[in-house]
Amino acid sequence: MPRNASTKEQLRGIPSVDEVLRTDVGMQIERERGRDTALRMARETISELRETDFDGSRENISRAIEAELLRKLEAKARKGLQRAINATGVIIHTNLGRSPLSENAVRAILNAAGYCNVELDLETGERGRRGLSAETLLEEIAGAEDGLIVNNCAAAALLTLSALAAGGEVLVSRGELVEIGGDFRIPDVLERSGSRLREVGTTNRTKLADYERAISGDTKAVLRVHPSNYRITGFTEKPALTDLVRFAHKNDLILIEDAGSGALMDLSAFGLIDEPVIRDSIEAGVDIVTFSGDKLVGGVQAGMIVGRKSLIREIRGNPLYRAVRADKLIYAAVEATLRSFARDSALEEIPTLRMLSISPGEIKARADSFKSRFEEHKRENVKLSLEPGFSAVGGGTGPGVELPTQLISLSHDEMSAKDIAAYFRSQSPPIITRIADGRIILDFRTITDEDEEVLMDAILKLTVIDSPQQSPA
Numbered sequence: 001m002p003r004n005a006s007t008k009e010q011l012r013g014i015p016s017v018d019e020v021l022r023t024d025v026g027m028q029i030e031r032e033r034g035r036d037t038a039l040r041m042a043r044e045t046i047s048e049l050r051e052t053d054f055d056g057s058r059e060n061i062s063r064a065i066e067a068e069l070l071r072k073l074e075a076k077a078r079k080g081l082q083r084a085i086n087a088t089g090v091i092i093h094t095n096l097g098r099s100p101l102s103e104n105a106v107r108a109i110l111n112a113a114g115y116c117n118v119e120l121d122l123e124t125g126e127r128g129r130r131g132l133s134a135e136t137l138l139e140e141i142a143g144a145e146d147g148l149i150v151n152n153c154a155a156a157a158l159l160t161l162s163a164l165a166a167g168g169e170v171l172v173s174r175g176e177l178v179e180i181g182g183d184f185r186i187p188d189v190l191e192r193s194g195s196r197l198r199e200v201g202t203t204n205r206t207k208l209a210d211y212e213r214a215i216s217g218d219t220k221a222v223l224r225v226h227p228s229n230y231r232i233t234g235f236t237e238k239p240a241l242t243d244l245v246r247f248a249h250k251n252d253l254i255l256i257e258d259a260g261s262g263a264l265m266d267l268s269a270f271g272l273i274d275e276p277v278i279r280d281s282i283e284a285g286v287d288i289v290t291f292s293g294d295k296l297v298g299g300v301q302a303g304m305i306v307g308r309k310s311l312i313r314e315i316r317g318n319p320l321y322r323a324v325r326a327d328k329l330i331y332a333a334v335e336a337t338l339r340s341f342a343r344d345s346a347l348e349e350i351p352t353l354r355m356l357s358i359s360p361g362e363i364k365a366r367a368d369s370f371k372s373r374f375e376e377h378k379r380e381n382v383k384l385s386l387e388p389g390f391s392a393v394g395g396g397t398g399p400g401v402e403l404p405t406q407l408i409s410l411s412h413d414e415m416s417a418k419d420i421a422a423y424f425r426s427q428s429p430p431i432i433t434r435i436a437d438g439r440i441i442l443d444f445r446t447i448t449d450e451d452e453e454v455l456m457d458a459i460l461k462l463t464v465i466d467s468p469q470q471s472p473a
Helices: 005-012 017-021 024-033 035-050 058-079 103-112 132-142 153-165 186-193 208-214 241-250 278-284 309-317 328-342 351-357 360-375 417-425 449-462
Strands: 090-092 146-150 169-173 196-200 219-225 254-260 288-292 303-307 382-394 403-412 434-436 439-443
Touching: 017 024, 017 035, 017 058, 024 035, 024 058, 035 058, 090 351, 103 328, 132 146, 132 278, 132 303, 132 328, 146 153, 146 309, 146 328, 153 169, 153 186, 153 219, 153 254, 153 288, 153 303, 153 309, 169 186, 169 208, 186 196, 186 219, 196 208, 208 241, 219 241, 241 254, 241 278, 254 278, 278 288, 278 303, 288 309, 303 309, 360 382, 360 403, 360 449, 382 439, 382 449, 403 417, 417 434, 417 439, 417 449
Parallel strands: 090 382, 169 196, 169 219, 219 254, 254 288
Antiparallel strands: 146 303, 288 303, 382 403, 403 439, 434 439
């Protein structure tokens, strides 16, 4: 369809790509994203404008293009990794990176970011063992003969089974054939490791006799899996760990325990009564224990393997180890995190454990103080109210464990909870909340002292918004 004269005149008012790139926004995009990205964004924005009904002077059109480019630039930036404030009360929040690192771990990462002695023995000047210091700490804290660190817990399980059970059968209770997050299933790991699954017992009841009946000439190991992310209650039964140890060793089988969340200390005082303590498993006689480094250890994503020295040697010598070994930053952060356990200061120094152990009274005092400070500003359209509630451990750890806490409920006279949650996510840094019964809920268990001031500023800006479409000044 031919364009009329008015339309042609409007098209002539659209600036060229080169003109757009010479604007402040165009130059900003080129500085931050590179010339190719700047060219692509400019061309796309101009093309989109040509396909819409538009009217205005050349100057107004140019301003509209710059505004759209800036919006696209900000949208791209928000897709990148950035710090976030966790106001949900879920401590080990998988979508928010699980455990926040301790200050010691952050410093250790920065210290190792350049050149470091990751594989250099400083005494001899020759090549050293990667991760020696961190793995020595790990074995000491776990009370094991040896330790090994890989890049995540799934890798730890896969590597262990590949090294110790490939070509043979592994006995697993049907009640422990779990699926963890991200479609990680124990049967699939066994298959990929080259071993064969032999299911034992039933979903809710597995007896020692079931294991005894399942043994064949091909049986190499028994795998005990801690069901971190679910519980079977009611008519249930499973062998005690000590009985399973005696059974495995009597039959010359390797007993492997996937302990999941990885408690390096007794956390039953904080509601986690079912989480196996790694040292207890080793002392009971388990041959190999695998667990996560970014859950109850409170560190970076890593897979921990501890146990008998001869078996760890086999695991380390498996060709798959090279593919899943940790890098220098993981070793640095793990070492710094483990040192907190070694000096008995983990509850104070590791954020995840500090949040887990904080008392409801301390949380209430902080929430009371925050609410009082907000009310000093006398803003009428946003209301804060205090109410008791519960936090969650998260990360597939302690399902059903409810940690008493103090919540702040927030409401706005003109905005829905969904709109308020979107507003909080749009902040810098984004603030992640939860919604319950049509209200925004803020849980101070996971809000740090530093986060409080950012949160206060965001709420005060929210008070000048009259509707979802209005942006704060």
